Amino acid sequence: MSLLNLQLKDFRNIRHGRLVPGAGINLLVGPNGSGKTSILEAIHYLGFGRSFRTHLSGRVIQQGEQAFTLFARLRQEPDGLPVGLSKTRGGDTRLKIGGRAAERLADLAHILPIQLIHPEGYNLLTGGPKLRRAYLDWGLFYSQPAFFPVWGAFRRLLKQRNALLRQGRPYRELEYWDRLLVQSGGQLSLFRQQYADAIEPVIAAMAADFLPEYDFSFDFFRGWDRQQELFQVLEQGFERDLGLGYTQAGPHKAEIRIKARGMPVQDLLSRGQLKLLVCAMRLAQGLYLKQQSAQDCIFLIDDFASELDEEKRGLLATRLDQLGAQVFISAIDIAQLGHMITRDNSKLFHVKQGEITETQECE
Numbered sequence: 001m002s003l004l005n006l007q008l009k010d011f012r013n014i015r016h017g018r019l020v021p022g023a024g025i026n027l028l029v030g031p032n033g034s035g036k037t038s039i040l041e042a043i044h045y046l047g048f049g050r051s052f053r054t055h056l057s058g059r060v061i062q063q064g065e066q067a068f069t070l071f072a073r074l075r076q077e078p079d080g081l082p083v084g085l086s087k088t089r090g091g092d093t094r095l096k097i098g099g100r101a102a103e104r105l106a107d108l109a110h111i112l113p114i115q116l117i118h119p120e121g122y123n124l125l126t127g128g129p130k131l132r133r134a135y136l137d138w139g140l141f142y143s144q145p146a147f148f149p150v151w152g153a154f155r156r157l158l159k160q161r162n163a164l165l166r167q168g169r170p171y172r173e174l175e176y177w178d179r180l181l182v183q184s185g186g187q188l189s190l191f192r193q194q195y196a197d198a199i200e201p202v203i204a205a206m207a208a209d210f211l212p213e214y215d216f217s218f219d220f221f222r223g224w225d226r227q228q229e230l231f232q233v234l235e236q237g238f239e240r241d242l243g244l245g246y247t248q249a250g251p252h253k254a255e256i257r258i259k260a261r262g263m264p265v266q267d268l269l270s271r272g273q274l275k276l277l278v279c280a281m282r283l284a285q286g287l288y289l290k291q292q293s294a295q296d297c298i299f300l301i302d303d304f305a306s307e308l309d310e311e312k313r314g315l316l317a318t319r320l321d322q323l324g325a326q327v328f329i330s331a332i333d334i335a336q337l338g339h340m341i342t343r344d345n346s347k348l349f350h351v352k353q354g355e356i357t358e359t360q361e362c363e
Protein backbone atom coordinates (compact mmCIF):
# COMPACT_ATOMS: atom_id res chain seq x y z
CA MET A 1 0.00 0.00 0.00
CA SER A 2 1.12 3.55 -0.55
CA LEU A 3 -0.25 7.06 -0.12
CA LEU A 4 -1.29 9.11 -3.16
CA ASN A 5 -1.79 12.15 -0.97
CA LEU A 6 -1.98 13.18 2.67
CA GLN A 7 -3.69 16.10 4.39
CA LEU A 8 -3.23 17.12 8.00
CA LYS A 9 -5.34 19.56 9.95
CA ASP A 10 -4.45 20.77 13.44
CA PHE A 11 -1.97 17.97 13.95
CA ARG A 12 0.88 19.13 16.25
CA ASN A 13 2.32 22.33 14.72
CA ILE A 14 0.74 21.67 11.31
CA ARG A 15 -2.43 23.72 10.95
CA HIS A 16 -3.09 22.82 7.32
CA GLY A 17 -0.63 20.57 5.58
CA ARG A 18 -0.86 18.73 2.30
CA LEU A 19 1.59 16.61 0.42
CA VAL A 20 1.50 14.49 -2.69
CA PRO A 21 4.26 11.96 -2.10
CA GLY A 22 6.08 9.93 -4.69
CA ALA A 23 5.73 6.16 -4.80
CA GLY A 24 9.39 5.79 -3.77
CA ILE A 25 11.53 7.68 -1.29
CA ASN A 26 10.13 10.92 0.13
CA LEU A 27 12.57 13.11 2.00
CA LEU A 28 11.19 15.52 4.58
CA VAL A 29 13.90 18.06 5.27
CA GLY A 30 13.81 21.00 7.66
CA PRO A 31 15.27 22.50 10.82
CA ASN A 32 14.68 21.24 14.36
CA GLY A 33 11.09 21.59 15.50
CA SER A 34 9.75 22.29 11.99
CA GLY A 35 7.24 19.41 11.90
CA LYS A 36 9.04 16.59 10.05
CA THR A 37 8.42 13.95 12.71
CA SER A 38 4.83 15.17 13.04
CA ILE A 39 4.22 14.17 9.41
CA LEU A 40 5.58 10.67 10.08
CA GLU A 41 3.52 10.57 13.26
CA ALA A 42 0.37 11.43 11.29
CA ILE A 43 0.96 8.58 8.83
CA HIS A 44 1.65 6.30 11.81
CA TYR A 45 -1.64 7.45 13.35
CA LEU A 46 -3.53 6.34 10.26
CA GLY A 47 -1.86 2.92 10.27
CA PHE A 48 -1.92 2.17 14.00
CA GLY A 49 -4.60 4.48 15.41
CA ARG A 50 -1.99 5.95 17.75
CA SER A 51 1.21 7.95 17.92
CA PHE A 52 4.67 6.46 18.39
CA ARG A 53 5.62 9.38 20.67
CA THR A 54 2.76 9.54 23.15
CA HIS A 55 -0.19 7.44 24.22
CA LEU A 56 -2.18 10.62 24.94
CA SER A 57 -4.06 11.57 21.80
CA GLY A 58 -4.68 15.09 23.17
CA ARG A 59 -0.95 15.80 22.86
CA VAL A 60 -1.01 15.59 19.09
CA ILE A 61 -3.99 17.92 18.67
CA GLN A 62 -2.78 21.43 17.92
CA GLN A 63 -2.73 23.53 21.06
CA GLY A 64 -5.85 25.67 21.27
CA GLU A 65 -7.80 23.36 18.96
CA GLN A 66 -10.32 20.67 19.84
CA ALA A 67 -9.57 17.99 17.27
CA PHE A 68 -7.13 16.86 14.59
CA THR A 69 -8.13 15.47 11.22
CA LEU A 70 -6.12 13.40 8.77
CA PHE A 71 -7.13 12.51 5.22
CA ALA A 72 -5.29 10.31 2.80
CA ARG A 73 -5.93 8.70 -0.53
CA LEU A 74 -4.47 5.24 -0.68
CA ARG A 75 -3.25 3.73 -3.92
CA GLN A 76 -6.01 1.40 -5.02
CA GLU A 77 -7.66 0.79 -8.36
CA PRO A 78 -9.34 2.56 -10.07
CA ASP A 79 -8.71 6.01 -8.58
CA GLY A 80 -7.59 5.53 -4.97
CA LEU A 81 -9.29 4.80 -1.68
CA PRO A 82 -10.03 7.84 0.49
CA VAL A 83 -9.60 7.39 4.24
CA GLY A 84 -10.07 9.87 7.07
CA LEU A 85 -9.42 9.89 10.79
CA SER A 86 -10.32 12.56 13.26
CA LYS A 87 -9.96 12.63 17.03
CA THR A 88 -11.24 15.13 19.58
CA ARG A 89 -9.82 16.10 22.97
CA GLY A 90 -12.74 14.20 24.49
CA GLY A 91 -11.41 11.05 22.82
CA ASP A 92 -14.15 10.74 20.16
CA THR A 93 -12.76 9.07 17.09
CA ARG A 94 -14.25 9.29 13.62
CA LEU A 95 -13.02 6.98 10.95
CA LYS A 96 -14.00 6.85 7.30
CA ILE A 97 -12.85 4.33 4.74
CA GLY A 98 -13.94 4.70 1.12
CA GLY A 99 -16.36 7.48 2.06
CA ARG A 100 -18.20 5.30 4.59
CA ALA A 101 -18.04 5.51 8.37
CA ALA A 102 -15.99 2.65 9.81
CA GLU A 103 -15.89 1.52 13.40
CA ARG A 104 -12.68 -0.34 13.88
CA LEU A 105 -9.25 1.23 13.53
CA ALA A 106 -8.09 -2.32 12.80
CA ASP A 107 -9.91 -2.12 9.44
CA LEU A 108 -7.65 0.74 8.39
CA ALA A 109 -4.58 -0.87 9.98
CA HIS A 110 -5.17 -3.98 7.84
CA ILE A 111 -4.96 -2.06 4.59
CA LEU A 112 -2.14 0.26 5.65
CA PRO A 113 0.81 -1.81 6.91
CA ILE A 114 3.58 0.37 8.28
CA GLN A 115 7.13 -0.20 9.47
CA LEU A 116 8.63 2.47 11.69
CA ILE A 117 12.38 2.94 12.08
CA HIS A 118 13.24 5.65 14.58
CA PRO A 119 16.00 6.57 17.02
CA GLU A 120 14.40 4.87 20.03
CA GLY A 121 13.50 1.82 17.97
CA TYR A 122 16.34 -0.20 19.48
CA ASN A 123 13.94 -0.64 22.46
CA LEU A 124 12.64 -3.56 20.45
CA LEU A 125 15.79 -5.38 21.59
CA THR A 126 16.58 -3.71 24.93
CA GLY A 127 13.01 -3.31 26.21
CA GLY A 128 10.66 -5.91 27.68
CA PRO A 129 9.28 -9.00 25.88
CA LYS A 130 6.03 -7.13 25.21
CA LEU A 131 7.74 -5.23 22.39
CA ARG A 132 9.00 -8.40 20.69
CA ARG A 133 5.57 -10.02 21.09
CA ALA A 134 4.10 -6.95 19.43
CA TYR A 135 6.62 -7.36 16.59
CA LEU A 136 5.41 -10.92 15.97
CA ASP A 137 1.76 -10.00 16.43
CA TRP A 138 1.82 -7.08 14.00
CA GLY A 139 3.55 -9.28 11.44
CA LEU A 140 0.77 -11.83 11.87
CA PHE A 141 -1.94 -9.19 11.90
CA TYR A 142 -0.84 -8.01 8.46
CA SER A 143 -0.17 -11.38 6.91
CA GLN A 144 -2.83 -13.68 8.44
CA PRO A 145 -6.44 -12.44 8.47
CA ALA A 146 -7.42 -15.29 10.84
CA PHE A 147 -4.97 -14.14 13.50
CA PHE A 148 -6.73 -11.02 14.82
CA PRO A 149 -9.93 -12.72 16.09
CA VAL A 150 -7.84 -15.38 17.86
CA TRP A 151 -5.63 -12.71 19.44
CA GLY A 152 -8.70 -10.72 20.55
CA ALA A 153 -10.41 -13.79 22.03
CA PHE A 154 -7.30 -14.75 23.99
CA ARG A 155 -6.94 -11.24 25.42
CA ARG A 156 -10.58 -11.15 26.52
CA LEU A 157 -10.35 -14.59 28.15
CA LEU A 158 -7.12 -13.75 29.94
CA LYS A 159 -8.63 -10.52 31.27
CA GLN A 160 -11.62 -12.49 32.48
CA ARG A 161 -9.41 -15.09 34.20
CA ASN A 162 -7.33 -12.41 35.92
CA ALA A 163 -10.51 -10.68 37.14
CA LEU A 164 -11.73 -13.96 38.66
CA LEU A 165 -8.33 -14.49 40.29
CA ARG A 166 -8.46 -11.04 41.85
CA GLN A 167 -11.94 -11.84 43.20
CA GLY A 168 -10.42 -14.92 44.88
CA ARG A 169 -12.74 -17.37 43.08
CA PRO A 170 -12.11 -21.12 43.55
CA TYR A 171 -10.54 -23.21 40.76
CA ARG A 172 -13.81 -24.91 39.78
CA GLU A 173 -15.16 -21.50 38.72
CA LEU A 174 -12.16 -20.93 36.48
CA GLU A 175 -12.07 -24.34 34.88
CA TYR A 176 -14.60 -23.56 32.16
CA TRP A 177 -12.81 -20.33 31.22
CA ASP A 178 -9.45 -22.09 31.33
CA ARG A 179 -10.64 -24.56 28.69
CA LEU A 180 -11.51 -21.67 26.36
CA LEU A 181 -8.28 -19.90 27.23
CA VAL A 182 -6.26 -23.00 26.41
CA GLN A 183 -8.05 -23.34 23.09
CA SER A 184 -7.44 -19.78 21.89
CA GLY A 185 -4.00 -19.68 23.59
CA GLY A 186 -2.98 -22.82 21.68
CA GLN A 187 -4.10 -21.30 18.36
CA LEU A 188 -2.36 -18.01 19.15
CA SER A 189 0.84 -19.77 20.05
CA LEU A 190 0.78 -21.87 16.89
CA PHE A 191 0.35 -18.74 14.77
CA ARG A 192 3.34 -17.15 16.50
CA GLN A 193 5.51 -20.25 16.27
CA GLN A 194 4.85 -20.55 12.53
CA TYR A 195 5.47 -16.86 11.97
CA ALA A 196 8.68 -16.93 14.03
CA ASP A 197 9.92 -19.98 12.05
CA ALA A 198 9.17 -18.20 8.78
CA ILE A 199 10.53 -14.74 9.60
CA GLU A 200 13.74 -15.83 11.35
CA PRO A 201 15.65 -16.78 8.17
CA VAL A 202 14.46 -13.57 6.51
CA ILE A 203 15.79 -11.53 9.46
CA ALA A 204 19.00 -13.55 9.51
CA ALA A 205 19.64 -12.85 5.80
CA MET A 206 18.87 -9.15 6.23
CA ALA A 207 21.02 -8.94 9.39
CA ALA A 208 23.90 -10.63 7.56
CA ASP A 209 23.90 -7.63 5.21
CA PHE A 210 23.92 -4.99 7.91
CA LEU A 211 26.04 -6.82 10.50
CA PRO A 212 28.07 -9.44 8.62
CA GLU A 213 30.42 -9.93 11.57
CA TYR A 214 27.72 -11.72 13.60
CA ASP A 215 25.66 -14.89 13.27
CA PHE A 216 22.34 -14.42 15.00
CA SER A 217 20.24 -17.12 16.56
CA PHE A 218 16.53 -16.72 17.29
CA ASP A 219 14.67 -18.68 19.91
CA PHE A 220 10.90 -18.40 20.13
CA PHE A 221 9.63 -18.98 23.68
CA ARG A 222 5.89 -19.61 23.66
CA GLY A 223 5.33 -18.34 27.22
CA TRP A 224 5.22 -21.53 29.26
CA ASP A 225 7.33 -24.61 29.98
CA ARG A 226 8.16 -26.57 26.82
CA GLN A 227 7.50 -29.90 28.60
CA GLN A 228 3.99 -29.04 29.73
CA GLU A 229 0.57 -28.48 28.23
CA LEU A 230 -0.95 -25.06 28.85
CA PHE A 231 -3.91 -26.60 30.69
CA GLN A 232 -1.57 -28.31 33.19
CA VAL A 233 0.38 -25.10 33.68
CA LEU A 234 -2.79 -23.16 34.48
CA GLU A 235 -4.09 -25.88 36.78
CA GLN A 236 -0.81 -26.36 38.65
CA GLY A 237 -0.11 -22.66 38.86
CA PHE A 238 -3.59 -21.78 40.14
CA GLU A 239 -2.69 -21.26 43.82
CA ARG A 240 0.20 -18.98 42.94
CA ASP A 241 -1.87 -17.12 40.34
CA LEU A 242 -4.56 -16.63 42.98
CA GLY A 243 -2.02 -15.16 45.40
CA LEU A 244 -0.63 -12.84 42.73
CA GLY A 245 -3.99 -11.93 41.21
CA TYR A 246 -2.83 -12.62 37.67
CA THR A 247 -1.85 -15.49 35.38
CA GLN A 248 1.89 -16.05 35.43
CA ALA A 249 2.44 -18.25 32.40
CA GLY A 250 0.87 -18.49 28.96
CA PRO A 251 1.03 -16.96 25.50
CA HIS A 252 0.91 -13.49 27.06
CA LYS A 253 4.51 -14.15 28.18
CA ALA A 254 5.78 -15.19 24.74
CA GLU A 255 9.12 -13.81 23.63
CA ILE A 256 11.78 -14.03 20.94
CA ARG A 257 15.28 -14.32 22.37
CA ILE A 258 17.97 -13.19 19.97
CA LYS A 259 21.59 -14.09 20.55
CA ALA A 260 24.94 -13.71 18.86
CA ARG A 261 28.22 -15.31 19.96
CA GLY A 262 26.29 -17.03 22.74
CA MET A 263 25.13 -13.77 24.31
CA PRO A 264 21.81 -11.91 24.26
CA VAL A 265 22.19 -9.20 21.63
CA GLN A 266 21.18 -6.47 24.06
CA ASP A 267 24.26 -7.31 26.15
CA LEU A 268 26.63 -7.70 23.24
CA LEU A 269 25.90 -5.16 20.52
CA SER A 270 26.64 -1.45 20.57
CA ARG A 271 23.76 1.01 20.41
CA GLY A 272 24.41 1.60 16.70
CA GLN A 273 24.56 -2.13 16.00
CA LEU A 274 21.28 -2.67 17.87
CA LYS A 275 19.73 -0.02 15.65
CA LEU A 276 21.01 -1.81 12.56
CA LEU A 277 19.58 -5.11 13.76
CA VAL A 278 16.20 -3.51 14.39
CA CYS A 279 16.40 -1.97 10.94
CA ALA A 280 17.04 -5.47 9.52
CA MET A 281 14.06 -6.83 11.48
CA ARG A 282 11.72 -4.15 10.11
CA LEU A 283 12.95 -4.62 6.55
CA ALA A 284 12.56 -8.39 6.97
CA GLN A 285 8.97 -7.96 8.07
CA GLY A 286 8.27 -5.78 5.04
CA LEU A 287 9.94 -8.27 2.71
CA TYR A 288 8.12 -11.24 4.21
CA LEU A 289 4.74 -9.53 3.86
CA LYS A 290 5.50 -8.76 0.24
CA GLN A 291 6.55 -12.34 -0.46
CA GLN A 292 3.56 -13.86 1.34
CA SER A 293 0.69 -11.63 0.35
CA ALA A 294 2.04 -9.19 -2.25
CA GLN A 295 1.36 -6.29 0.15
CA ASP A 296 3.71 -3.35 0.48
CA CYS A 297 4.52 -1.72 3.80
CA ILE A 298 5.06 2.01 4.07
CA PHE A 299 8.39 2.71 5.79
CA LEU A 300 8.65 5.68 8.14
CA ILE A 301 12.25 6.51 8.95
CA ASP A 302 12.68 9.24 11.53
CA ASP A 303 16.01 10.93 11.95
CA PHE A 304 17.69 7.63 11.49
CA ALA A 305 19.52 7.54 8.20
CA SER A 306 21.67 10.41 9.41
CA GLU A 307 23.00 8.18 12.20
CA LEU A 308 24.28 5.57 9.74
CA ASP A 309 27.64 5.60 8.07
CA GLU A 310 27.71 6.06 4.33
CA GLU A 311 27.97 2.36 3.54
CA LYS A 312 25.00 1.42 5.75
CA ARG A 313 22.93 4.28 4.36
CA GLY A 314 23.61 3.03 0.86
CA LEU A 315 22.66 -0.49 1.94
CA LEU A 316 19.42 0.72 3.52
CA ALA A 317 18.57 2.61 0.33
CA THR A 318 19.29 -0.48 -1.80
CA ARG A 319 17.12 -2.74 0.34
CA LEU A 320 14.25 -0.23 0.37
CA ASP A 321 14.61 0.12 -3.39
CA GLN A 322 14.46 -3.67 -3.84
CA LEU A 323 11.32 -3.76 -1.72
CA GLY A 324 9.75 -1.10 -3.95
CA ALA A 325 8.23 0.42 -0.82
CA GLN A 326 7.00 3.95 -0.32
CA VAL A 327 9.33 5.54 2.21
CA PHE A 328 9.15 8.74 4.25
CA ILE A 329 12.46 9.87 5.72
CA SER A 330 12.94 12.88 7.96
CA ALA A 331 16.29 14.64 8.17
CA ILE A 332 17.73 17.99 9.10
CA ASP A 333 20.31 18.07 6.35
CA ILE A 334 19.77 16.86 2.80
CA ALA A 335 23.52 16.54 2.34
CA GLN A 336 23.58 13.43 4.52
CA LEU A 337 20.90 11.74 2.49
CA GLY A 338 22.26 11.83 -1.03
CA HIS A 339 22.61 8.06 -1.00
CA MET A 340 18.96 7.55 -0.15
CA ILE A 341 17.75 9.07 -3.39
CA THR A 342 17.96 6.20 -5.78
CA ARG A 343 14.73 6.15 -7.69
CA ASP A 344 13.20 8.58 -10.13
CA ASN A 345 9.98 8.49 -8.10
CA SER A 346 11.71 10.14 -5.12
CA LYS A 347 10.52 13.52 -3.88
CA LEU A 348 11.88 16.20 -1.61
CA PHE A 349 9.72 18.23 0.76
CA HIS A 350 10.88 21.14 2.80
CA VAL A 351 9.21 21.59 6.18
CA LYS A 352 9.37 24.92 7.97
CA GLN A 353 7.28 26.02 10.95
CA GLY A 354 4.57 23.52 10.14
CA GLU A 355 4.43 24.43 6.41
CA ILE A 356 5.16 21.71 3.87
CA THR A 357 6.51 22.63 0.44
CA GLU A 358 7.55 20.29 -2.32
CA THR A 359 10.83 21.78 -3.41
CA GLN A 360 12.04 19.71 -6.32
CA GLU A 361 11.86 16.36 -7.98
CA CYS A 362 14.87 14.25 -7.02
CA GLU A 363 16.55 12.58 -9.93
Ligand SMILES: Nc1ncnc2c1ncn2[C@@H]1O[C@H](COP(=O)(O)OP(=O)(O)OP(=O)(O)O)[C@@H](O)[C@H]1O
Nearest residue numbers: 012013032033034035036037038059060061062063
Ligand atom coordinates in the same frame (compact mmCIF):
# COMPACT_ATOMS: atom_id res chain seq x y z
N1 LIG B 1 0.07 19.83 20.27
C1 LIG B 1 0.91 20.69 19.69
N2 LIG B 1 0.44 21.87 19.19
C2 LIG B 1 1.27 22.75 18.57
N3 LIG B 1 2.59 22.52 18.40
C3 LIG B 1 3.10 21.37 18.87
C4 LIG B 1 2.29 20.40 19.54
N4 LIG B 1 3.07 19.36 19.90
C5 LIG B 1 4.31 19.68 19.49
N5 LIG B 1 4.34 20.88 18.88
C6 LIG B 1 5.47 21.56 18.24
O1 LIG B 1 5.60 21.00 16.96
C7 LIG B 1 6.92 21.23 16.48
C8 LIG B 1 7.30 20.13 15.53
O2 LIG B 1 7.81 19.00 16.20
P1 LIG B 1 8.46 17.80 15.39
O3 LIG B 1 8.88 16.82 16.41
O4 LIG B 1 7.55 17.35 14.32
O5 LIG B 1 9.73 18.50 14.74
P2 LIG B 1 10.90 17.92 13.85
O6 LIG B 1 10.93 18.73 12.59
O7 LIG B 1 10.81 16.46 13.71
O8 LIG B 1 12.15 18.32 14.76
P3 LIG B 1 13.57 17.62 15.10
O9 LIG B 1 14.39 17.70 13.85
O10 LIG B 1 14.08 18.52 16.16
O11 LIG B 1 13.30 16.25 15.55
C9 LIG B 1 7.78 21.44 17.69
O12 LIG B 1 8.30 22.74 17.66
C10 LIG B 1 6.82 21.31 18.86
O13 LIG B 1 7.05 22.24 19.89
